[in-house]
Amino acid sequence: MQKIITLFALIFLSIPVFSQENLEEVKVVKKRKGIQKSFTVTGNTSLITSKELLKAACCNLAESFETNPSIDVNFSDALTGTKQIKMLGLTSPYLMITEENVPSVRGASQAYGLSFTPGTWVESIQITKGAGSVVNGYESISGQINTELLKPLNDIPFFLNAYGSTDSRFELNTHFNKKINEDWATSLFVHGNTRVSKMDRNQDGFLDNPLGKQINLINRWQYACAENGWVSFITFKYMNDEKQTGELNFDPKTDKGKTNYWGSEINTERMDVSTKVGYVFKDMPYQSIGFQNAFNSHDQQSYFGLNQYNIKQSSYYSNLIFNSIINNTMNKFAAGLNFTYDKYQEFVNVNDYSRIDNSVGAFFEYTYDNADDFSVILGGRVDNHNRLGTFLTPRLHVRYNPWENGVLRFSAGRGKRSANIFAENQPLFASSRIFDILDTNGKIYGLNPEIAWNYGLSFLQKFSLFGKSADIGFDFYRTDFQNQAVVDVMQSPQQVVFYNLNGKSVANSLQLEFNYEIFNHFNFRSAYKFYDVRTDYLSGNYQKPLQAKHRFFGNLEYETHIGEKGKQWKFDYTFNWIGQQQLPNTASNPINDRLPEFSQSYSLMNAQITRTFSSTFEMYIGGENIGNYTQEKAILGSENPFGSTFDASIVYAPVFGQMYYAGLRFKIK
Amino acid sequence: MKNIILILLVSFLGFGAQAQEKKNKNAKYVTEVNGNCEQCQKRIQKAAYSVAGVKSAIWDIETHQLSLILNEEKTSSLDVKKAIAKVGHDTDEVKATKEDYDNLHSCCLYERK
Secondary structure (H helix, E strand, O other): OOHHHHHHHHHHHHHHHOOOOOOOOOOOOOOOOEEEEEOOOOOOOOEEEEEHHHOOOOHHHHHHHOOOOOOOEEEEOOOOOOOOOHHHEEEEHHHEEOOOOEEEHHHHHHHOHHHHEHHEEEEEEEEEEEEOEEEHHHOOOOEEEEEEOOHHHOOOOOOEEEEEEEEEEEEEEEEEEEEEEEEEEEEEEEEEEEEEEOOOOOOEEOOOHHHHEEEEEEEEEEEEOOOOOEEEEEEEEEEEEEEHHHHHHHHHHHHHOOOOEEEEEEEEEEEEEEEEEEOOOOOOOOOEEEEEEEEEEEEEEEEEEEEEEEEEEEEEEEEEEEEEOOEEEEEEEEEEEEEEEEEEEEEHHHHHEEEEEEEEEEEEEEEEOOOOOEEEEEEEEEEEEOOEEEEEEEEEEEEEEEOOOEEEEEEEEEEOOOOHHHHHHHHHEEEEEEOEEEEOOOOOOEEEEEEEEEEEEEEEEEEOOOOOOEEEEEEEEEEEEEEOOEOOOOOOOOEEEEEEEOOOOEEEEEEEEEEEEEEEOOOOEEEEEEEEEEEOOOOEEEEEEEEOOOOEEEEEEEEEEOOHHEEEEEEEEEEEEEOOOEOOOOOOOOHHOOOOOOOOOEEEEEEEEEEEEOOOEEEEEEEEEOOOOOHHHHOEEEOOOOOOOOOOOOOOOOOOOOOEEEEEEEEEO | OOHHHHHHHHHHHHHHHHHHHHHOOEEEEEEEEOOOOHHHHHHHHHHOOOOEEEEEEEEEEOHHHHHEEOOOOOOOHHHHHHHHHOOOOOOOOOOOOOOHHHHHHHOOOOOOO
């Protein structure tokens, strides 16, 4: 605790130094919304701008969705402290997560990948519900999240962000940017974060949050020349992340691989190199060609108690795309080729699951837009994959504006993927569960590929209420699995069983949304979400464990007028109500280690105040889980971590309780 | 892989070069079209697109400038102006008939020059 206070003091003492450098500059910035929804785009896409990302602690991409109703942020296990996200009631493996349209969180990085992109690097995030575009691949099932990073050519020369919180996490982000000439610019971002002290508020003998440190670097080069039509990006990234968790007394040096104390370490090293080249044809601004290449190596070395898990993935991704028109710009098309290569070196205890996956594919996407009230995107692709076979992926998106300020959308599409059952379910290693795979004939750990169809319908209407703008929307999505790699924790508390779906598995989601500007600069956002995610398990049909059927979301935002030199106050408050959740079956455990069939409903509140002192300097303080709701029993069988009832993977509510944070942002423009 | 791109690029660049020897397949024009609002914009662009050979038509509400890209083998800027005048909007060369002008929605009744 003392360490924390010292660090806090250091951060705040450094503030006066910065504020003296404030530049006297006033810039008139048009007020724009944090979440933008279009009435003319064909897909059900909302755009989260960097403004929205400043409304919450947002240390990394996983935490960027707290103020957005389309995505549910869940709590991961008590051990790794990594937040998982869900969309339409399905976890991130069923989402296509891309960074500047190159698939980023996939395979080995599925469990922690989102926490490897610092929040300050992000320029904007596009969230598309339902079937995605065929251009990015065949894997997306319930939606797509694309992150755009800050671009060197329009970035500011220097940015600094420091952050500290009462859960003893500290972050420092520094951005440097340089324009070399009219056409070239480069930037270097350095991110570091650490959690320094052991905390056990619930006194179960286990850390509530993992100790950790991460260093994360990115260097990008951007070239853009309007005269000759060429654009290019070259990006280098390096990341090293270390986490340690488990019992308070656990010391990796003496206790690793032994049963003195239970502990876990997860060390990840990642390197990325990617290039992008684009050319816009002279005299034909509607015709272009683009070529993307990405290489990455992701190496995770970890153990969870006596469970060893190591995975190294080396990947190469390549995408060639040609965009043009048929007759006129009302009829556009994109056509291209994809190539993917993944080499996995995966070891689960003594079992070697190493393999090589590769695929080639061709896609064609046609867009008709009558430049008025109707547009349709019809896409298809053919892929050949060494494990998934040769298959077609059709996708359809339709948009119609029946009247002014109203938009009706429909989408349908098929997705297919191979489930990385170990990488995606890593939290389960932190339990005494035995991993059993019942099928042996499939090509992916003995299992067959997952195939699902997704259909969606949405409507959004903007109107004026008492002279202020409001909008109301609803959407309904259904995901129908033809096959699924079922993760069954309903069978026994000592076992997790994987098998091919035998029966039905569907995810229905309904969202009602109402947003209103109550008075100038005071906005209200609300959403009710209903999820019916059911799967036929061996022991019967159940709601998906750890998924609430009902959720309510509310957000209030108030800003003062921007005063002299850009002075401003911003207030933000988010409320989440999470209904009952089905819990994994623990009925056969001794009575002390049993959980009820359903968790209780609860609510969470977050708030943040931002004070902008000038256009170059601001500070913020905030709190998460202000109501201090915590899960009663964070770890089952914590008294005997090497016993048969130990389970740290059942997390349906925050483990840590209330957390307060403060930070500052300083810019040189 | 690099070779493929080179070939692709060369072949696409080649198309452009050939086209310029004959009539321009991607001729650019910017011309003023009189109008007011978003509804006008939709009407003007729709009329321009109805002419075969028009590849791109963007009318700017503020500046009243219509940017065209058209295939000169199939059409000319005059043909486009005629089509636009027919739906009620004046251009420099072709004016709309009084009847067509009067048929416009009330908010689209721009000031005639």
